[in-house]
Amino acid sequence: MIYAYDEMYLPDVQKNLGFFLQFLLCNMCFSPSEAQSTFLNSIIPEQIEIANPDFLCGKSGFELAMIALPDTDLSHELEEAVKEPFFPEAEYWAGYILAFCQWKNNVPFAKILGQYSLEKILQGYNLLHEADVTKAEEIIMENLNSKK
Numbered sequence: 001m002i003y004a005y006d007e008m009y010l011p012d013v014q015k016n017l018g019f020f021l022q023f024l025l026c027n028m029c030f031s032p033s034e035a036q037s038t039f040l041n042s043i044i045p046e047q048i049e050i051a052n053p054d055f056l057c058g059k060s061g062f063e064l065a066m067i068a069l070p071d072t073d074l075s076h077e078l079e080e081a082v083k084e085p086f087f088p089e090a091e092y093w094a095g096y097i098l099a100f101c102q103w104k105n106n107v108p109f110a111k112i113l114g115q116y117s118l119e120k121i122l123q124g125y126n127l128l129h130e131a132d133v134t135k136a137e138e139i140i141m142e143n144l145n146s147k148k
Contacts, residue, residue, distance in 0.1 A: 004106045005051035012057040013048060013103065018088065018095035019061020020044075020068070021118070025091040027081045028065075028074075032119035039118075042068035045109035048102070061095075090125035097121055097128075097136045105141055116140045 005013075024035040039045065044064055047055035059067070062078055098121060102109055121140070128136045 001104075002106055004049060004103045005056060007103075009051075009053075009056040010099070010103050014096040014099040016057075016059065016061045016064060016095075017048075017099045018092035020064040021061075021095035021098075022089055022091040023061060023065050023077070023081055024068075026089065027077045028069075032117065032122055036113050036118040038068050040110055040113060044068060048099075049108055090122050090129070093125055093129050094118060094121045097133060097140070100133050101137045101140050104137060107141075107144070112140065112144065115144050 020039070021035055024030045024038060025032065030038065044055060044067060055064075062074075062081065065078075066074055098109065098112065098118070101107070101112055121136075124136060124139065128139070
């Protein structure tokens with residue numbers, strides 16, 4: 001199997017994409033479809049897919065949000081987000097899973113989210129968040145492969 005990038009970067013990408021989505025969904029109050037669209041319409045997915053090290057491990061989730069929303073002043077929301085104690089939620093888990101699926105299968109984020117939306121990933125949280133990450137990845141990829 002050819003992975004999207006070296007496995008040593010995977011934990012950073014998972015963490016940063018998790019923070020990014022949790023920030024958009026919880027702090028910015030985006031709907032799942034708005035967050036998905038914001039992500040896919042930014043340069044972030046392509047930069048991760050081509051293994052740009054700056055996007056694999058050089059930027060935090062908050063910095064990714066600033067890149068995805070270049071015309072938005074995020075200073076207040078970022079200040080609030082870093083003041084709060086961090087507790088991973090379903091939104092963080094969704095980013096974690098999404099990063100794993102893309103890495104393991106070397107499939108573009110647009111293809112994954114085009115067939116298995118962020119909203120659908122979030123709906124799987126209660127059932128799958130305590131399972132191994134490979135279980136959620138298996139479900140998502142089975143869905144993608146069945147729609148070929």
